[in-house]
Amino acid sequence: MRTQRQVVDYSLQKRAVLRDVHNGQVGTLEVCDASPYLKNAALYHGEPTEERCPICRRDNLTLVHYIYGDELKHSAGQARKLAELPTLAMTLREFQVFVVEVCRSCAWNHLIQQYVLGQDALTDELDRGDAVASSTAGRHRETGSSAQRWEGRR
Numbered sequence: 001m002r003t004q005r006q007v008v009d010y011s012l013q014k015r016a017v018l019r020d021v022h023n024g025q026v027g028t029l030e031v032c033d034a035s036p037y038l039k040n041a042a043l044y045h046g047e048p049t050e051e052r053c054p055i056c057r058r059d060n061l062t063l064v065h066y067i068y069g070d071e072l073k074h075s076a077g078q079a080r081k082l083a084e085l086p087t088l089a090m091t092l093r094e095f096q097v098f099v100v101e102v103c104r105s106c107a108w109n110h111l112i113q114q115y116v117l118g119q120d121a122l123t124d125e126l127d128r129g130d131a132v133a134s135s136t137a138g139r140h141r142e143t144g145s146s147a148q149r150w151e152g153r154r
Contacts (some may be wrong), residue, residue: 002004003117005116005117006115007113008114009112012115013110028055031108034107034108039104042102046062049062049101051101054108055108056106059103062101064099064102065097067078067080067085067095069093069095070094070104083100092117093119093120094116094118096117097115099114
């Protein structure tokens with residue numbers, strides 16, 4: 001997405017948790033603890049993936065996108081489909097997205113990514129574009145004036 005910024009990836013943390021599970025240091029009941037709300041969000045709002053669950057290997061994982069932000073008011077904390085996020089990004093200034101992977105069979109769940117969306121990124125791009133345009137325009141003016149001075153010397 002064009003306005004996606006401040007991306008935090010939790011893949012190293014996931015790898016460490018899975019290593020501890022496979023080494024027996026952490027039990028599967030400790031990591032397979034998805035709430036009924038999260039499982040329902042995966043069922044109704046989730047995006048299926050091709051990746052198998054790393055714990056039970058029965059089902060493919062489902063990604064759930066949760067949104068949070070001041071402008072969302074009562075909608076904050078709701079799960080949304082991935083297709084809804086670009087529309088929200090064009091209508092809201094800024095909101096955070098938390099992506100959680102869920103196995104609907106064994107209840108494995110893990111936060112895999114967090115990022116910020118919203119119009120603020122577009123205004124930042126426009127501000128940078130205006131600054132570049134004004135500095136370029138200034139150089140053209142200087143070039144023009146020195147060309148005129150050169151003409152005056154002849």
